[in-house]
Structure formats: C-alpha cells, structure tokens
Amino acid sequence: xxxxxxxxxxxxxxxxxxxxxxxxxxxxxxxxxxxxxxxxxxxxxxxxxxxxxxxxxxxxxxxxxxxxxxxxxxxxxxxxxxxxxxxxxxxxxxxxxxxxxxxxxxxxxxxxxxxxxxxxxxxxxxxxxxxxxxxxxxxxxxxxxxxxxxxxxxxxxxxxxxxxxxxxxxxxxxxxxxxxxxxxxxxxxxxxxxxxxxxxxxxxxxxxxxxxxxxxxxxxxxxxxxxxxxxxxxxxxxxxxxxxxxxxxxxxxxxxxxxxxxxxxxxxxxxxxxxxxxxxxxxxxxxxxxxxxxxxxxxxxxxxxxxxxxxxxxxxxxxxxxxxxxxxxxxxxxxxxxxxxxxxxxxxxxxxxxxxxxxxxxxxxxxxxxxxxxxxxxxxxxxxxxxxxxxxxxxxxxxxxxxxxxxxxxxxxxxxxxxxxxxxxxxxxxxxxxxxxxxxxxxxxxxxxxxxxxxxxxxxxxxxxxxxxxxxxxxxxxxxxxxxxxxxxxxxxxxxxxxxxxxxxxxxxxxxxxxxxxxxxxxxxxxxxxxxxxxxxxxxxxxxxxxxxxxxxxxxxxxxxxxxxxxxxxxxxxxxxxxxxxxxxxxx
Numbered sequence: 001x002x003x004x005x006x007x008x009x010x011x012x013x014x015x016x017x018x019x020x021x022x023x024x025x026x027x028x029x030x031x032x033x034x035x036x037x038x039x040x041x042x043x044x045x046x047x048x049x050x051x052x053x054x055x056x057x058x059x060x061x062x063x064x065x066x067x068x069x070x071x072x073x074x075x076x077x078x079x080x081x082x083x084x085x086x087x088x089x090x091x092x093x094x095x096x097x098x099x100x101x102x103x104x105x106x107x108x109x110x111x112x113x114x115x116x117x118x119x120x121x122x123x124x125x126x127x128x129x130x131x132x133x134x135x136x137x138x139x140x141x142x143x144x145x146x147x148x149x150x151x152x153x154x155x156x157x158x159x160x161x162x163x164x165x166x167x168x169x170x171x172x173x174x175x176x177x178x179x180x181x182x183x184x185x186x187x188x189x190x191x192x193x194x195x196x197x198x199x200x201x202x203x204x205x206x207x208x209x210x211x212x213x214x215x216x217x218x219x220x221x222x223x224x225x226x227x228x229x230x231x232x233x234x235x236x237x238x239x240x241x242x243x244x245x246x247x248x249x250x251x252x253x254x255x256x257x258x259x260x261x262x263x264x265x266x267x268x269x270x271x272x273x274x275x276x277x278x279x280x281x282x283x284x285x286x287x288x289x290x291x292x293x294x295x296x297x298x299x300x301x302x303x304x305x306x307x308x309x310x311x312x313x314x315x316x317x318x319x320x321x322x323x324x325x326x327x328x329x330x331x332x333x334x335x336x337x338x339x340x341x342x343x344x345x346x347x348x349x350x351x352x353x354x355x356x357x358x359x360x361x362x363x364x365x366x367x368x369x370x371x372x373x374x375x376x377x378x379x380x381x382x383x384x385x386x387x388x389x390x391x392x393x394x395x396x397x398x399x400x401x402x403x404x405x406x407x408x409x410x411x412x413x414x415x416x417x418x419x420x421x422x423x424x425x426x427x428x429x430x431x432x433x434x435x436x437x438x439x440x441x442x443x444x445x446x447x448x449x450x451x452x453x454x455x456x457x458x459x460x461x462x463x464x465x466x467x468x469x470x471x472x473x474x475x476x477x478x479x480x481x482x483x484x485x486x487x488x489x490x491x492x493x494x495x496x497x498x499x500x501x502x503x504x505x506x507x508x509x510x511x512x513x514x515x516x517x518x519x520x521x522x523x524x525x526x527x528x529x530x531x532x533x534x535x536x537x538x539x540x541x542x543x544x545x546x547x548x549x550x551x552x553x554x555x556x557x558x559x560x561x562x563x564x565x566x567x568x569x570x571x572x573x574x575x576x577x578x579x580x581x582x583x584x585x586x587x588x
Contacts, residue, residue, distance in 0.1 A: 076533045078483055081227035084220070088257065088308050091116030091126065105255065105279060108269050108299055108315055111308040126306045130259050133216050134236055136330055139205075142213045143191040150189060153212070156203045159245040159318075170248045170286055173203055198238070204246025207236040210332065211452065212505045217332065219455035226483060230340045231450035233507070239265065239329045245320035248286035251277065254335035256311045260303035263321070263329035267309060269299040270316040280314045281343060287316060303331065313337070346432075348446075349439035353432035357424075364424055375413045382411070441489045445498045449512050453503040454482045463566040470567060472557045474540040474549040477568035479531040486564045488525050495522040497529070501563035515558060520545040524555050528565065536568055 075083065086096050092111040094103065103109045116126050148154055156173045197203040211218040211234055221232045233254075239246055241263070251272070258267070270292060272278045295316075302322070303309060311317055321329050358364045374380075432439075461467050464481055472478070480486060486499035495517040504510050517525060524542035531537045542552040559565040 077223075078226055078532075081223050084223050085227050087129075088259070089310075091119060091121055091306075093119060103310065105312050108312065109310040110299055110301055111310075112301065113304065113306065116306075127304070129306050130261055131305075133220060133259065134210055134214050134261055134330065134332060136238065136262060136328060138214065139207065139236070139238060139330075143189065143194075146213070148189045150187060151208075153208060154189060154194075155206050155208065156194060156197065157206065157246045158201065158203050159248045160202065168248075168289065170246075173197060198240055202240055202242065202244035204240075204244065205238040206246065207238075209506055210234055210236040215455070218452060218505055221334070222452040222455035224334065224336070225451050228336050229484065230337060230447055232452070233335045233338070234332055235335070236330065236332050239319075239321050241321045241325040241327050241329070243320060243323040243325075245318065247318065248288070249292055249316050249318040250286050251280065251284045251314050251316045252311075252335070253280055253283045253313050253338055255313055255337045256309075257334040257336070258303065258309040258311070259332045259334065260305055260307045260309075261330045261332060262305060263327045264302050264304050264325055265319050265321055265329040265331060266302045267299065267317060267319045268297040269309075269311055270295050270297050272314040273316070278314050279312070279341070281339070281341065284316070292316070345439060345443055348442050349432050349435060350428065352439065352442075353428050353435055356435070357427050357431045361427060364427070369413075369417060369420075372413075372417055375410045376417055380410065380414065441487065444487045445489065445512070448485075448487060448498050448500045449503075449508065451500050451503065452505060453500060454485055456481070460566065463569060465561055465563050470560065470569075472539060472553055472560055472567065474538070474553060476539050476553075476556065477536040478528060478539060478556055478560070478565050479533060479536050480529055481564055481566045483532045486529050486559075488522065488529050490519070490522065493519060495519055495525055497525060497559070497564075499562060499564045515562065517555065517558075521551070521555050524552055525559075528556060528559060 082096060085099075089096065089099055089109070089111060091113075092109060092115045094109060094111075099109070113121075113123060113126055117123065142148070150156070157170055158173065159168060159170045161168050162171055194203070194205065198205055207213070211221050217234055217236075221234055224232045237246060249270075273295075277284070298315075299309070301309070456464065456466065460481065481501075485501060486497055489496050489498065497515045497517065498512055499514070500512075502510055502513060521544070524544050527537055527542055539552050539556045540549060542555070544551050544555075556565065560567060
C-alpha cells in the first residue's frame with residue numbers, strides 16, 4: 001500500500017480504509033516484529049429533552065452518564081451532548097436547530113419559568129433542574145479543605161461607589177501587598193477575611209476554575225465540548241444579597257450561557273453599540289453608567305434557579321442582586337467560542353502560507369524597489385484616482401513628454417508596485433487555499449491542547465486502560481473512547497497522533513504529548529480514530545502495508561495504553577447501553 005504522506009499542496013494523502021466491523025476472528029499470526037512507537041514532548045443536575053419539550057432530569061444525574069432516565073439507554077455521547085444543550089434551551093420552546101439558525105451569535109435568549117410553564121413543566125422540577133452542578137455549601141467546603149489562591153482560583157470584586165469621589169467603578173480586593181519591585185503578588189486566600197468582605201462589604205466572589213474543584217462542572221464542560229467542538233470554560237459567581245454588584249457593564253469575547261443555580265439576580269443586556277463591537281475578538285473595558293445613558297436594555301430580567309440566559313459575544317451586560325433580596329446569588333457562566341472565529345483560523349493559515357511561498361519562490365525574497373517611499377503611501381495616493389487617470393490619458397493624447405508630467409511617472413510607478421505586490425499576495429492566497437486542511441489540523445490540535453480531559457463514566461473507564469491493563473490481540477474490537485479526543489496528522493515522515501486524554505482540568509495544565517508512528521501505520525490509525533460509538537472495528541480488520549497482525553496489534557495497544565481507545569469486553573458495558581453479543585459493527 002502506498003505510504004501516507006503530505007502532498008505538495010499541503011493536503012494529507014488519501015488513506016485506504018478497511019470495511020469497519022467486518023467479522024474476522026483469529027489469533028495474531030506471523031509477520032515482522034511491530035515497530036516501536038515513541039512518545040515525544042509537545043511542540044507547541046443536567047437536563048435532557050428526549051421525550052418532550054419539558055422532559056426535565058436533575059442535572060446531577062447526567063455528568064456521570066450511567067443513570068439518566070431522560071436519555072435513551074442506547075444514546076451515543078454525541079447524542080448526550082446535544083441532549084444537554086437541548087435541555088438547557090427546551091423550556092423556552094427553542095429547539096437546538098432553531099437555536100443555531102435564529103439565535104446563535106445573533107441575539108440573546110432567556111429561558112425562564114414564565115416560558116417553561118407554557119410547555120407543561122412542573123415548577124418544582126424546573127427550579128431544581130440545575131441542582132447538583134455547584135452550590136454555596138460546596139464552595140465553602142472547598143475553601144475549608146483546599147489551599148486556594150487569589151488570581152488562579154478566585155478573585156474578589158465589587159462595583160460600587162467606594163467613597164473616593166470617583167463614582168462607581170469596579171475594585172479588586174484579592175491583591176496582596178506589593179513586593180520590593182512594585183509587583184503585585186497574588187497570595188493564599190484567608191477564608192475568614194474573604195467571607196467577612198462578602199457578608200459585610202458586598203464583595204462578589206468569582207471562582208476562576210470551578211471545574212478544577214467540581215466533578216459535575218468538569219463533566220458538564222467536557223460534554224458540551226463534544227457538542228460545540230471547541231474549548232468550553234466556566235466561571236462561577238457568588239454575590240451577596242442587598243443590591244450588590246461585582247462587575248461594571250461590559251461585553252465579552254465569548255458566547256455565554258448563564259445558569260442560575262441559587263438565589264436571584266437582575267440582569268440587563270444591551271445590543272452592541274456599533275458594528276465593530278459585534279462578535280468582537282476581545283472583551284471590552286468597563287463601561288460607565290454614562291456610556292449607556294439613552295440605551296434601552298434588550299433584556300431586563302431577574303434570573304431565578306433553573307433559568308438560563310444566553311448572550312452572544314459583544315452584547316453588553318451587567319447584573320446585581322436586588323435591594324430587597326436577603327439571600328445570595330450563585331450562577332455559573334459557561335463560555336464557548338473564545339478565539340474560535342474565521343479570523344483566528346486565518347491567523348493560523350496565512351503565516352503558514354507565507355512561509356511556504358517564501359521558501360520556494362525567489363521573487364518573494366527579492367528586495368523592495370529602491371526609494372519606493374517616494375511614490376507609495378497615503379501621502380502619495382491620488383485623492384481622485386479616476387480623474388487622475390483621465391488626466392494622464394489626456395497628456396498622452398497631447399504628446400506630453402514624461403519629464404513634463406511628473407504625475408504620470410508617479411502613477412506608473414505606483415501601478416507597477418501595486419501589480420508586483422498583488423502578484424505576490426495572490427501567490428500567498430493560492431497557497432493558503434491549498435493549506436486549508438493543514439490549517440484545520442492545526443486548529444484541531446489547538447483544541448485538543450485547550451480542552452478538558454474526557455469525563456468518563458464508570459462504564460467507560462472499564463473499557464479503557466483506566467480500568468486496568470489489557471493485552472490486545474487481533475480479535476479485539478476497538479473504537480475511539482469519545483468523538484474528537486484524538487487527531488491524526490502527517491508531519492514530515494511521521495504519522496503523529498495528538499490527544500487530550502492526559503489533559504488536566506486547568507487550562508494548559510499539561511502539554512500535549514503526541515505519539516509518533518511510521519507513515520505506513522497511518523491507514524490503521526485513521527480507522528481507529530474515526531471509529532466511534534456505536535461502531536467497533538476488529539484489530540485484524542485494520543489496513544496495513546505489511547499485512548502483519550503484529551503491526552496492527554502494536555498500533556492498537558499503543559493507543560489503548562494511552563487511554564484513547566475503548567475495547568469491547570464481555571465483562572464491561574459501554575456508557576450508553578449493552579454491547580452487541582454477535583457482530584461488532586454497531587450497538588443495538
């Protein structure tokens with residue numbers, strides 16, 4: 001079989017696939033010794049709505065996936081991920097397809113009890129549907145039992161008039177004393193002092209990485225990453241009652257899902273102030289109240305337990321507890337799509353294309369025209385290019401010499417420069433088009449580096465190396481443990497597998513540690529990494545140039561040991577239902 005390689009256009013060569021799941025039982029036979037595969041350092045309470053629009057299941061059943069009466073037993077993890085999003089939205093009457101078509105990146109959406117009761121929801125179920133994700137009790141327990149730090153785990157803020165004549169502004173209270181160099185150091189949290197400020201001064205406590213401390217939050221984010229196909233993060237906000245506010249009006253660079261877990265909080269949401277602020281790539285500085293004078297909020301609501309508020313990036317918002325509210329408010333903001341736009345993709349693609357063209361094209365390395373500054377730049381740009389061109393044509397028709405028409409020479413030099421620049425720019429653009437797949441690989445690897453480690457259920461762990469060592473043979477049925485947790489790329493003379501199985505819960509806590517394989521291993525790798533539930537593939541059915549079962553087994557064993565393959569065993573079940581007892585093509 002022809003070896004896999006990256007073609008001159010930058011696209012991965014087509015890899016032949018065996019028929020997935022073809023029944024062929026047998027022992028490993030003959031063949032050469034399998035190659036050594038090497039690991040290298042990196043370069044670089046949930047709801048579902050499957051039965052009705054208001055089929056609510058306590059959130060704490062879903063993250064661990066084993067007992068969820070609202071999701072059919074044969075549901076795949078991808079279906080589970082979509083069910084999670086559907087359950088967050090469904091009490092509003094908005095389906096997932098409708099959300100993506102009419103709401104996503106376009107306008108905010110409020111999911112409240114007022115809309116849920118129209119679909120026959122019971123209020124007690126609705127109000128407790130998010131229970132189990134995170135609570136004040138859990139936050140207190142974490143502060144008492146763990147050594148947490150300002151700046152990495154928690155920060156403390158208040159948006160108020162602080163009595164210094166500056167009016168209302170956001171102040172941070174989580175900074176320690178300056179060191180000798182004038183640097184502000186973040187330090188360990190004194191829980192007693194922090195709770196005193198929370199209760200007496202109206203401080204808002206923001207947990208910067210709640211998924212580090214909460215299995216439920218981690219599982220929620222890990223599941224939603226399957227739905228959105230990009231990094232999903234979260235912050236938790238705890239605000240005391242009595243008209244307290246932690247943050248000034250601002251907009252964010254993420255798609256935000258606000259899940260109200262405990263208490264109440266009033267939210268005001270405003271449309272972007274300009275086209276430039278629509279779908280921004282960076283968050284805004286704080287706005288003052290004067291900045292929003294005359295602006296009418298699109299949404300002015302009080303979120304209560306079970307409510308969800310979706311806001312696209314660029315939509316200005318601020319929130320506070322009400323004066324008459326004596327209890328605290330706790331909400332979780334789930335963030336999606338940060339640095340995940342077409343612009344971010346092109347930021348990766350065009351530098352690669354430029355590097356490739358420069359390396360192979362001498363004209364790209366030629367020097368710029370001498371003294372081009374004398375005729376290029378805005379100071380030399382014609383104020384009326386159309387009329388200037390007509391004047392030049394008139395001069396030519398009258399036989400005017402070049403030395404009598406300096407603007408003619410300037411225009412000619414400008415046109416020549418622009419033509420040379422345009423020609424080179426087009427070369428880069430053509431190369432960028434050829435490198436689109438390679439750029440997508442780079443974005444995919446970036447996602448693997450950014451994302452959560454898979455939150456596997458107990459049943460899933462039994463089928464992976466987390467459940468114990470297992471010796472794979474040619475009759476073993478395998479599949480990827482979760483969709484999207486690993487990626488095959490071709491880099492030079494190596495087939496490289498990146499994966500997120502070893503990721504921590506903290507952003508970039510551990511660098512990716514990809515596996516290097518030989519190029520002729522690529523077809524087998526591609527089959528293993530694209531076989532997902534409900535399908536299985538037998539190791540003996542993998543395609544390999546050598547035809548050796550030993551090579552096929554070695555590839556599968558390396559991926560299994562790394563924690564990214566599930567195997568079908570007679571003593572374990574999949575996370576979503578019973579395994580088939582006969583053919584390994586799919587689950588029924």
